[in-house]
Amino acid sequence: MLRHSTMDTPAGPFTLVAGDSGAVRAAGFTADVPELIRLIHPSLAEPAEPADDVGPAQAAVRAYFQGDLTALDSIAVEQRTGGEFMAHAWLVMRDIKPGDPVTYSRYAELAGRPAAIRAAAAACARNPVALIVPCHRVFRTDGGLGGYRWGLPVKSWLLEHESAG
Numbered sequence: 001m002l003r004h005s006t007m008d009t010p011a012g013p014f015t016l017v018a019g020d021s022g023a024v025r026a027a028g029f030t031a032d033v034p035e036l037i038r039l040i041h042p043s044l045a046e047p048a049e050p051a052d053d054v055g056p057a058q059a060a061v062r063a064y065f066q067g068d069l070t071a072l073d074s075i076a077v078e079q080r081t082g083g084e085f086m087a088h089a090w091l092v093m094r095d096i097k098p099g100d101p102v103t104y105s106r107y108a109e110l111a112g113r114p115a116a117i118r119a120a121a122a123a124c125a126r127n128p129v130a131l132i133v134p135c136h137r138v139f140r141t142d143g144g145l146g147g148y149r150w151g152l153p154v155k156s157w158l159l160e161h162e163s164a165g
Contacts, residue, residue: 022055029150039128
């Protein structure tokens with residue numbers, strides 16, 4: 001059974017969806033739990049129930065918003081995809097540090113496929129564990145913000161928060 005909890009943050013409502021182990025399967029700046037559940041790979045999707053506490057991820061997210069920008073590093077995630085590159089790219093994304101964003105082309109290089117800029121962008125777009133797997137730290141190659149599932153104002157806020165820390 002999945003558990004979910006929504007917390008208020010300075011960037012808006014943030015919901016975590018976690019499995020029994022506490023590993024996060026979906027996260028995003030929304031209170032719409034069904035929307036988040038749809039992002040989870042079918043092999044990991046289960047019925048979800050509300051919970052006051054979904055595990056250590058909740059405290060780590062609170063610490064992040066209070067200024068501990070490395071708090072997210074300790075959160076276990078459970079993601080699955082049909083493609084080998086995307087699974088690897090999500091692991092690599094977690095190594096992009098706060099205050100040190102990269103372009104999609106640099107991200108593709110870090111993921112070991114410099115020519116796969118579109119695949120790198122797709123890994124960002126399909127990331128079900130926003131914030132914790134920090135797709136907000138990846139920019140367009142021309143330096144523009146690009147897109148963000150949860151809106152560019154949220155992405156801008158997160159980047160500002162991380163650059164001030």
